Amino acid sequence: xxxxxxxxxxxxxxxxxxxxxxxxxxxxxxxxxxxxxxxxxxxxxxxxxxxxxxxxxxxxxxxxxxxxxxxxxxxxxxxxxxxxxxxxxxxxxxxxxxxxxxxxxxxxxxxxxxxxxxxxxxxxxxxxxxxxxxxxxxxxxxxxxxxxxxxxxxxxxxxxxxxxxxxxxxxxxxxxxxxxxxxxxxxxxxxxxxxxxxxxxxxxxxxxxxxxxxxxxxxxxxxxxxxxxxxxxxxxxxxxxxxxxxxxxxxxxxxxxxxxxxxxxxxxxxxxxxxxxxxxxxxxxxxxxxxxxxxxxxxxxxxxxxxxxxxxxxxxxxxxxxxxxxxxxxxxxxxxxxxxxxxxxxxxxxxxxxxxxxxxxxxxxxxxxxxxxxxxxxxxxxxxxxxxxxxxxxxxxxxxxxxxxxxxxxxxxxxxxxxxxxxxxxxxxxxxxxxxxxxxxxxxxxxxxxxxxxxxxxxxxxxxxxxxxxxxxxxxxxxxxxxxxxxxxxxxxxxxxxxxxxxxxxxxxxxxxxxxxxxxxxxxxxxxxxxxxxxxxxxxxx
Numbered sequence: 203x204x205x206x207x208x209x210x211x212x213x214x215x216x217x218x219x220x221x222x223x224x225x226x227x228x229x230x231x232x233x234x235x236x237x238x239x240x241x242x243x244x245x246x247x248x249x250x251x252x253x254x255x256x257x258x259x260x261x262x263x264x265x266x267x268x269x270x271x272x273x274x275x276x277x278x279x280x281x282x283x284x285x286x287x288x289x290x291x292x293x294x295x296x297x298x299x300x301x302x303x304x305x306x307x308x309x310x311x312x313x314x315x316x317x318x319x320x321x322x323x324x325x326x327x328x329x330x331x332x333x334x335x336x337x338x339x340x341x342x343x344x345x346x347x348x349x350x351x352x353x354x355x356x357x358x359x360x361x362x363x364x365x366x367x368x369x370x371x372x373x374x375x376x377x378x379x380x381x382x383x384x385x386x387x388x389x390x391x392x393x394x395x396x397x398x399x400x401x402x403x404x405x406x407x408x409x410x411x412x413x414x415x416x417x418x419x420x421x422x423x424x425x426x427x428x429x430x431x432x433x434x435x436x437x438x439x440x441x442x443x444x445x446x447x448x449x450x451x452x453x454x455x456x457x458x459x460x461x462x463x464x465x466x467x468x469x470x471x472x473x474x475x476x477x478x479x480x481x482x483x484x485x486x487x488x489x490x491x492x493x494x495x496x497x498x499x500x501x502x503x504x505x506x507x508x509x510x511x512x513x514x515x516x517x518x519x520x521x522x523x524x525x526x527x528x529x530x531x532x533x534x535x536x537x538x539x540x541x542x543x544x545x546x547x548x549x550x551x552x553x554x555x556x557x558x559x560x561x562x563x564x565x566x567x568x569x570x571x572x573x574x575x576x577x578x579x580x581x582x583x584x585x586x587x588x589x590x591x592x593x594x595x596x597x598x599x600x601x602x603x604x605x606x607x608x609x610x611x612x613x614x615x616x617x618x619x620x621x622x623x624x625x626x627x628x629x630x631x632x633x634x635x636x637x638x639x640x641x642x643x644x645x646x647x648x649x650x651x652x653x654x655x656x657x658x659x660x661x662x663x664x665x666x667x668x669x670x671x672x673x674x675x676x677x678x679x680x681x682x683x684x685x686x687x688x689x690x691x692x693x694x695x696x697x698x699x700x701x702x703x704x705x706x707x708x709x710x711x712x713x714x715x716x717x718x719x720x721x722x723x724x725x726x727x728x729x730x731x732x733x734x735x736x737x738x739x740x741x742x743x744x
Contacts, residue, residue, distance in 0.1 A: 220358070221366050224252045228370050232377040236384055238262075241377065242273030245370065246349075250275050253363070254356075255349040256330065259285060259319075260374070261294060262337070262345035269298050269346065271319075281319040292316035294346050297334045301343045303368065305360045306332040309350065329353045333363050337371045339379055347371045408451040411444065412592050415585040421448070421577060428575045429455035434527075436512075436572050437550035439579030442628030445550040446510060448579060452548055453506040461505025464498045469511035473519050480523075483535035491536065499532060502545045512572065513553035513564060524568045547572065582623040582630060589619055592627060596634040597646075608638050613648040621653070622704075702737040714741055 231244045246258035257276035261269045271277075271285030287295040293315050297304050308329040309315045315332070334348035347367055358366070408422055428435055429452045437445040446465065453463045466479060478488075482497030498507055515523065526532045531542040549572045558564035582589070593610060601608055623629055633651070641650045652658050704723075712718035720730040734741065 220252055221362070224248060224366060225369055225373075227252075229373055232373050236381050238377060238381050239272045242374065243275070245374070246273060246275035249349060249370070253349065253358075253366075254351055256351045256355075258347075258349045259294075260337075260345065260347050261285065261287065261298075262378070263298070263343075269295060272345075277319055284319050287316075287318065292318060293332065293334060294318075294348060297336050297346045297348075298343055301336045301338065303333070303335040303364050305334075305364060307353065307360075331356065331360070333360065333367060335364060335367045335371045337375050337378070339375045344375065344378060345371075347374060408448070408455075411447050411451060412588055412595055413585070414591055415587045417580040417585050418588060421579060424577050425451055426455060428452065428577070430457065431575075432546055434546070434572055434574040435548045436574070436576045437548065437579060438576055439550075439552060440581050440626055441552045442626030443579040443581060444627050445579060446508065448577065449506075449508040449548045449550065453508075453546075456506070456546065458505050458546055462502055463506050463508065464502035465508040465510065466498050467510045469514040473516050476515065476519060477522065478535050481526075481532050481534055484537040486536065488536065494534070497532075497534065499526065499543050499545055500541060503543045504545075506546045506548055508548045508550070510550045511552075512549040513551035513555055513558060517563065517565065520565045520568050524565060524571060527568075527571050582626040586619055589630065590615060592630055593618060593634055596631050597638060600635055600638045604638075606638075608641060608644060608646060610646040611648070614646045614650065617648050617651055617653070701733075702739065705733055705737060705739055709739075709741065716741060 227248045228245050231241050231248065235241050242260040246255075246260060249255050249258050255275065258274065259271055259277070260273040262272050264270050267289070269287040269289070271282055274282050274285065277285070287298070289295055290299040293304055293306070293309075293312070296314070306312050306315065309317075309332045310330065312332075329352070330350050331353050332348065332350040334346055336343045337345035337347055347370060349363075349367065356363075408425060411418075411422075413419060413422055425448060435449075435452055437448055439445055449465070450463060453459060466476075468476060471479060478495075478497065480497045480499055482495050482500055483491050485491060485494050527547065530544075531540045533540055555564055555569055555573070559566050559569050593615065597608060597610060600606070618630065618633070621630075621633075625632075636652070637646055637650050641647075648654060705719075708719040708722045709716070712722055716730050716734075717727055720727050723730070725733075733739075
């Protein structure tokens with residue numbers, strides 16, 4: 203009797219060790235990842251190792267209410283995909299419905315067992331036992347954990363197996379709760395992020411400046427950041443992008459907003475007149491100087507001086523301007539008394555100053571003096587989503603000034619969206635005003651635009667003859683042709699800026715078929731031929 207008792211104690215101790223080791227391994231696996239499908243597969247793998255199971259299944263309730271396998275051991279891919287159960291359907295569905303464990307000593311003799319997966323078809327005559335337990339999150343049954351194995355290979359009693367699987371199911375429920383909590387928090391964060399993005403869209407705004415696009419919002423943010431300081435600002439961008447409006451915004455967002463904002467276009471004056479305009483002159487300094495006159499630097503004292511087209515001043519005047527910027531003092535033309543001023547300088551140019559410095563037409567030391575904070579204004583073709591807002595603004599102002607109630611049709615707006623706009627916002631404003639003035643009805647339609655009749659002045663200004671027209675026309679495509687997205691720089695979707703590149707771009711978009719490329723540019727085949735000859739473009743043959 204003593205030997206039997208000792209052996210029984212050893213078996214029980216070994217069983218307890220097996221149970222403890224199983225729970226330990228399962229808890230480690232479930233705590234290692236939030237990917238529940240993957241961790242459940244690993245859990246079933248552990249159960250096969252320590253309990254000798256032939257097959258294991260972990261099913262969870264889906265949003266549709268259906269109980270579906272999410273992990274399995276010992277099933278083929280086809281068997282796994284068949285593992286779906288309705289509430290109360292078969293043994294697995296009954297466990298979900300009742301929330302109670304089920305033990306079957308021989309599943310082949312149980313008529314309620316559906317063998318839905320078909321995995322028992324090849325088990326032979328060997329009796330297979332089945333143990334299934336509910337996975338509960340509180341009082342809610344969220345799934346079913348089940349295993350089966352040959353009866354003669356059972357390593358513990360059914361009671362102990364049910365207890366062990368129930369503990370594993372409890373750990374699975376905890377992991378499910380954690381996953382659901384993390385997923386809920388993630389959804390909340392995503393919704394909050396979307397809400398904040400919606401609120402921040404248009405957060406930065408400038409008076410009299412329209413800019414809802416991402417690129418303009420970045421410019422607005424830079425203006426808000428740079429404006430409070432004293433640093434000299436250099437505005438870069440093509441003609442017509444609104445550099446003067448941005449300069450005013452920098453001034454009115456700064457501590458100098460109560461001071462004067464003085465502007466001067468450097469390209470509009472000769473060198474002698476520019477010196478007089480900026481520095482002023484004394485009486486009798488030159489013929490016609492009948493009295494002293496303050497220059498723009500003096501007038502801007504305590505405020506901001508905006509020098510547009512700074513890249514067009516002569517090298518001789520660059521030297522004079524550099525001295526003023528360094529010393530913060532100057533002398534009037536014909537005077538000897540130094541005058542000190544407190545002025546914040548904002549400059550603008552559409553030239554490539556770096557190239558000008560390299561070729562010696564612009565002083566490097568002046569370049570470094572004015573290029574403290576650089577703001578790059580994007581051309582209109584790179585912010586096409588702003589076009590509808592700009593059109594509405596210009597049209598509202600036209601209606602207000604002319605006592606009209608004009609609106610713009612969808613097809614007409616499409617014309618404006620498809621235009622290349624080499625003159626940028628200034629050109630768009632002129633186009634809207636010109637078309638609105640000549641429109642007789644109450645709605646601006648596609649046919650009202652001059653470009654629809656071959657009378658677009660911009661096309662003539664930006665090229666020579668029919669070849670130039672062929673490149674610059676950007677009317678809506680009436681026949682099937684590749685679509686031109688508003689954005690997509692970097693992937694070839696947006697037409698390049700130079701005329702030759704635009705021709706090559708159109709040909710590449712159309713597989714080098716000249717007729718299709720001509721339709722894409724809304725030009726005739728003859729105009730396409732002129733353009734190809736002008737730029738010596740060889741059409742590829744396929």
